[in-house]
Amino acid sequence: MKKILSGLAGLSVLAASAAYALPEPGGIDMQPAASALAEEVHFFHNGILMPVMTVISLLVLALLLWVMVRYNSKANPVAQKFSHNTLVEIIWTGIPILILLIIALPSFELLYKEGVTPDGKQVVTRGDGQTVDFVFANDFPDSRMVKRADHLQVLIDTGAERRTLKNRKDFKVEGWGERDLVVSLNEPAPAGSSVILRGGRSTQNVSGCPMSKRFIDACEKEVVLAPTMTLKVSGYQWGWTYSYPDFGDFEYSSNMLPEDQTTPELYRFAVDNRVVIPVGESIRVTTTARDVIHSWALPNFALKIDAVPGRFNETWFRAEKEGVYYGQCSEICGIRHSFMPIAVEVVSRPKFEAWVDSQRALAGLDPMFIDDNVKLAQAGASAAAE
Structure with a gap:
């Protein structure tokens, strides 16, 4: 019982x-993303792969139609006799290489993010209305240490609101790449609030970042714990x-x-x-x-x-x-x-x-x-x- x-x-x-x-019957789009990483995968597909594939398909179709019309037996009864064209060969070799680079670089980043388990950590300290200096133990392996601004997040949680502070505008950091980072707030955290320090090399775009910002890599980053x-x-x-x-x-x-x-x-x-x-x-x-x-x-x-x-x-x-x-x-x-x-x-x-x-x-x-x-x-x- x-x-x-x-x-x-x-x-x-x-x-x-x-x-x-659930997948929709007859649907042609991917299922809605329920994680920030899935949003990045969708952007890679919809914002990079689809435009590249569409342009290539339309270009090949246009070339086929042009050849069919311009070089059929009626329009061109005397066939051209040449074996190669160096400029054309450079173009049709160089452009595909550039296309592959455009596709490969973001795909490598995605594969890395999906294949490497994040190791970020956070330290939570209670604000007292006076203290401005907080220490983050940078005890990662040497290859994973926090060494620059996008590897560290500082948040203030008052219970009613959680706010992400801006580097240099709201706080400064001393000791990048060292075993102890000292985070100095420009203003003391309110008494009773939580000061949250998140650090690590595992970062991703915040969930809900619009595609326009993704194109120029202007999304706000977050440390993944x-x-x-x-x-x-x-x-x-x-x-x-x-x-x-x-x-x-x-x-x-x-x-x-x-x-x-x-x-x-x-x-x-x-x-x-x-x-x-x-x-x-x-x-x-x-x-x-x-x-x-x-x-x-x-x-x-x-x-x-x-x-x-x-x-x-x-x-x-x-x-x-x-x-x-x-x-x-x-x-x-x-x-x-x-x-x-x-x-x-x-x-x-x-x-x-x-x-x-x-x-x-x-x-x-x-x-x-x-x-x-x-x-x-x-x-x-x-x-x-x-």
Whole structure:
């Protein structure tokens, strides 16, 4: 009975999250981005690849039409006789090289951001209305140390408002590249507020930056913090097993819901047990497989990583919005390959912690996040029952 009640508690924790993202029938655009990194991928596709492909396609079409009209047998009965043209050969070799460079440079940056797990960290200090100097321990490896302004963010959180300060305008920094950075505010932080120092080489554009600013690389940058948790994913024919090694020895399987247990819209997307993660936090994902190669893919996060037997692959993502996001296995793995959906529910931190405690209860483990007073009350209730 205890396990049943704990399971129901876990379901009630997540019942309020109704928003979900699905591919649209007949849609030609990518699914809405739910992370800042996915927004950068969409910009690369829509703002760089598509214009380049469109121009090339129109140019080739125009050349074909021009050749068909200008050099057909009626318009040009005497064929031209020449073997080569040095200028033309230089042009059709040089221009493709430039095009490839235009495509390659931003794609390399994206591949780096997706492939390297962020290692940023933050230090939170309470403001007292007088102190202006704060120290950030620059204890990264030498190759990852904070050495310039875009590697450091300073924020003031009063509880009602969070404000990002501007370098030189609102604060100055001494000791770039040294083990201790001293951040000096131009004005003391209000008493009771939080002074947040975020540092690291892992940076990305802030979410919601318009395309016009992306073209000129004028988006505000933010430091991406290191993962707060690891999600371990194991694929099998035909479903997924998930575990949360940071929160205890529990795991569960996730399989597609039968057609009679869900709606027509969600059939082949809905699962019996969703992945649950907190919003706004970096999540490390490790994948493997029991039998054949699978692929864990979430289009809303521009995420796709193979799950290979006998091997661990690693990636990461950070969800910016709460809701339910769907994906599917993207590696043909057998006759029921198309019946391996993925469902990830993004919730607030308190709801995530309540869900973790419910899963720990199902596994016979003590709560990890529940309030101490509640623990004492539960202990007293169980003692009285005995």
